[in-house]
Amino acid sequence: MIPAAVLRIAPVVNVFSTIVMIFSLTMTAPLIVAYIYDDTALLTYVQSILIAFAAGVLMRVTTMHRRRELQPRDGFLLVFLVWSILPAFATLPLMFHIHGLSFTDAYFETVSGITTTGSTVLENLDALPPSINFWRCELVWLGGMGLIVLAVAILPLLGVGGMQLYKAETPGPMKDSKLTPRITETAKVLWLVYAGITLVCIGAYRLAGMNWLDAIAHAFSTMGLGGFSTHDASYGFFDSPLIEGIAIVFMLIAGINFATHFQACRERSARPYRADPEVGWFLLITLGSCVMIACFLWAKGVYPDFWTALRYASFNTVSIATTTGYANTDYNLWPVFAPLWMLFLCCFVSCSGSTGGGIKMIRALLLVRQGMRELVKLVHPAAQVPVKLGGSVVPNQIVFAVLAFMSMYGACVIVMTFLLVATGLDAISAFSAVIASINNTGPGLNQVGPATTYAVLTDFQTWVCTIAMLLGRLELFALLIIFTPAFWRR
Numbered sequence: 001m002i003p004a005a006v007l008r009i010a011p012v013v014n015v016f017s018t019i020v021m022i023f024s025l026t027m028t029a030p031l032i033v034a035y036i037y038d039d040t041a042l043l044t045y046v047q048s049i050l051i052a053f054a055a056g057v058l059m060r061v062t063t064m065h066r067r068r069e070l071q072p073r074d075g076f077l078l079v080f081l082v083w084s085i086l087p088a089f090a091t092l093p094l095m096f097h098i099h100g101l102s103f104t105d106a107y108f109e110t111v112s113g114i115t116t117t118g119s120t121v122l123e124n125l126d127a128l129p130p131s132i133n134f135w136r137c138e139l140v141w142l143g144g145m146g147l148i149v150l151a152v153a154i155l156p157l158l159g160v161g162g163m164q165l166y167k168a169e170t171p172g173p174m175k176d177s178k179l180t181p182r183i184t185e186t187a188k189v190l191w192l193v194y195a196g197i198t199l200v201c202i203g204a205y206r207l208a209g210m211n212w213l214d215a216i217a218h219a220f221s222t223m224g225l226g227g228f229s230t231h232d233a234s235y236g237f238f239d240s241p242l243i244e245g246i247a248i249v250f251m252l253i254a255g256i257n258f259a260t261h262f263q264a265c266r267e268r269s270a271r272p273y274r275a276d277p278e279v280g281w282f283l284l285i286t287l288g289s290c291v292m293i294a295c296f297l298w299a300k301g302v303y304p305d306f307w308t309a310l311r312y313a314s315f316n317t318v319s320i321a322t323t324t325g326y327a328n329t330d331y332n333l334w335p336v337f338a339p340l341w342m343l344f345l346c347c348f349v350s351c352s353g354s355t356g357g358g359i360k361m362i363r364a365l366l367l368v369r370q371g372m373r374e375l376v377k378l379v380h381p382a383a384q385v386p387v388k389l390g391g392s393v394v395p396n397q398i399v400f401a402v403l404a405f406m407s408m409y410g411a412c413v414i415v416m417t418f419l420l421v422a423t424g425l426d427a428i429s430a431f432s433a434v435i436a437s438i439n440n441t442g443p444g445l446n447q448v449g450p451a452t453t454y455a456v457l458t459d460f461q462t463w464v465c466t467i468a469m470l471l472g473r474l475e476l477f478a479l480l481i482i483f484t485p486a487f488w489r490r
Contacts, residue, residue, distance in 0.1 A: 008488070010066035012074050016081045017059035023086055024052035026142060027093065030135040033213070039129035041097045048092035055089070073487065080482045083470055087111045093135055098122075104459045108466050113139030115473035116355055118227025118325035118442030119465070121455040125232050130213050133230040137217035143473070144224030144355035145194045145258070193262045194355075198223045201250045208243045222250045225355045227325025227442045234450070235315065235328040244315045244328060255282060255322040257353030277390035278351040278361040286321045286349055290314040293338050300335050313338070321345035323357040325442025332449030339445055343432060346441040357440025357472050359409060365389060366402045408476050412468070413438060419464050425457070433457075437468035 031045035090110035095101055105121040112119045113136050125133060198219050205215035214230055221228040231237035235244055253261070256279055263272035273279045294306060294313035303309040312329050319326040320342040331339050348364040350356025366389065373385045386393040413434055420430035425447070432444030433454070443450040448457070454465065471479055481487055 008074075009077065010063045011068045012077045012081065013059050014063035014067050016078060016085070017056045017063065019082060020056035020059065020086070020089065021053050023089060024049050024056060026138065027052070027135070029138055030093065030131040033134045034129065034131035037130045037213075039131050041093065041129040041131045044093045044096035045131070047096060048089075051092060052089045076478055076481050076487070079474065079478055083114065083474060083479075087114050090114065090135075090139055093132065097129065097132060102459070104462050105455070108454065108462050109136070110139060111466050111469050112442075113137075113226060113228060114143035115440050115469045116140050116143050116224045116226035116323070116357065117437060117440040117469045117472075118221065119437065119448075119454050119469070120228065120442075121453055121457075121462070123232065123453055123455065125230060126237075128230075130230075133228075134213065134217055136228045137220040137226075137230070140224035140226030140228050141198065141220035142224075144226065144254075145191055189262055190258050193258050193265065194223065197250070197253060197261070201246075204246045204250070205243065208246055209240060210238070210243065218247075219250075222247055222324065222326075223254050223355065225251065225254050225322050225324045225350070225357070225440075227319070229326065235326050239328075241311055244311070247326065248315060248318045251318050251322045251324050251326075252283070252286070254324075255286075255350045255354050255356045257351045258355075259353050260351075275390065276351070277365060281365065282349060282351050282361050285345065286318060289321065289341065289345055290317045293317050293341065296338060297334060302334055317342055317345070320441060320443075321349045323350055323439055323441040325436075327443065327450035330449065330451040332445055332451060343435050343441070343445070346439045347435065357438075359406065359439075362389070363402050363405065366394060366399060367406065369394075370399050370403070405476060408480070409438070412471055412476065416464050416468055420461055423458060423461055425461060433461075433465055434468055437465040438472040440469060440472045 027045050027049045031042070031049070033039075034042040034045060087107055087110040090113070091103065091106035094106045094109060095103065098106075108119070108121055111117075118140070120136075122128070201219040201222055202215050205219055206212060210218065217228075217230050220226075227234075229235070229237075235247065238244075256273075257276060260272050260276045260279065264270060290310070290313055294310040297303055297313055298306045298309040303312065312331075315326070315328050316331050318324075320339075323346050331342070347358050348361060350358050350360060352360040352362045366387065369387045369389065373387055376385050377383060387396075387399055388394065413431075416434045416438070417427075417431050420433060421427055425433070429444065429446040429448055432446065433448045436442055436444040436448070448454055454462065457465065
């Protein structure tokens with residue numbers, strides 16, 4: 001008799017097999033780059049494509065007789081498989097080419113890419129084959145809008161499960177608004193907007209002086225808010241205020257809900273930005289923090305004049321606040337208030353529906369409004385005080401869901417920080433590594449600061465950060481639900 005768990009998993013694996021085969025074809029892009037630059041990693045992509053595609057075919061064949069329409073619960077399982085198993089296939093080019101790279105480190109690197117975190121264990125990036133750096137940045141771009149959203153866009157066979165997959169994968173607590181009547185069309189629209197802005201970003205970088213490889217790779221990681229670079233010095237390699245300015249603009253664009261971008265394009269108006277309750281606060285807090293940190297650094301004598309302080313404060317603050325993780329200087333050497341404030345911003349500044357990480361601005365706004373409601377009710381216990389956002393009343397069930405999310409978020413940060421401290425990591429490095437990982441930001445402080453890599457961590461510490469990245473990208477519940485007994489009951 002076939003176990004019930006196997007019967008439930010098999011149809012999901014059948015759909016997942018198609019995603020694996022499609023994912024294997026994404027390696028043709030770095031294969032082309034390897035051919036153009038005649039680099040030494042060319043054959044690794046041929047091997048990787050064949051292995052990944054064959055694995056997809058094998059899964060497809062073995063589950064062929066278990067095919068059925070996906071049920072709502074199956075969406076979470078498929079999301080879990082995509083975000084946990086695809087990075088294992090993505091490690092193949094790295095492990096075939098980089099001698100001595102362990103699976104733990106390779107998996108960390110690819111999870112960091114797909115979750116758009118941007119942490120790295122690799123050193124001497126400038127000496128790596130162009131195709132390897134391109135592959136790392138391509139992973140960020142694919143993960144930015146979400147592999148599941150891409151799958152919903154191009155795989156109508158997902159059928160009734162499409163909406164559930166979209167809800168399970170896309171960020172934010174309020175996911176029921178559709179841009180188009182059909183969820184597949186919504187997914188296609190989001191990807192078209194994402195791809196279109198990416199092309200503009202590539203052109204801007206190229207005109208600013210980057211070569212084509214750097215322009216494409218950095219546009220991928222900028223729009224994915226992932227922070228991978230082709231150079232060890234990140235944006236310090238270019239030392240160009242113009243390039244940094246372009247990066248700031250597109251990081252801010254990518255930090256805004258892409259549905260809002262679509263509405264603005266469709267209406268050819270800025271009204272959707274004004275109507276979006278997150279955008280104003282996102283820009284005000286982020287840009288205001290740039291000025292505040294610039295004044296702080298200037299006052300402390302870190303930089304000789306305000307404009308130099310503003311240049312470095314703006315780039316690094318926007319980068320960390322939007323959870324990108326680029327750096328053009330070692331801000332770990334700044335007075336500790338500045339980098340700590342930047343890490344605080346990465347926890348909540350990005351908008352829902354953007355490619356950024358963290359709890360999202362919409363949850364932060366709901367928490368503030370809920371706090372204000374409780375203060376009013378202390379004075380007027382009988383008063384009916386609804387929580388409003390953007391002029392609309394937010395149902396209590398959403399407010400309660402946000403409170404539950406924050407409780408789980410805080411618990412995960414505390415548990416994983418203590419785990420890292422227990423293994424010998426200093427408290428600042430441990431806390432910043434967890435915050436940077438669960439918010440998909442990248443660099444932390446001290447031992448995992450912007451001038452170093454996560455290679456200093458032990459295997460156990462690396463796995464803790466890897467799990468934190470997955471938890472953050474899937475917003476906790478979409479991952480944790482898989483491990484609850486209720487999920488597996490009939």
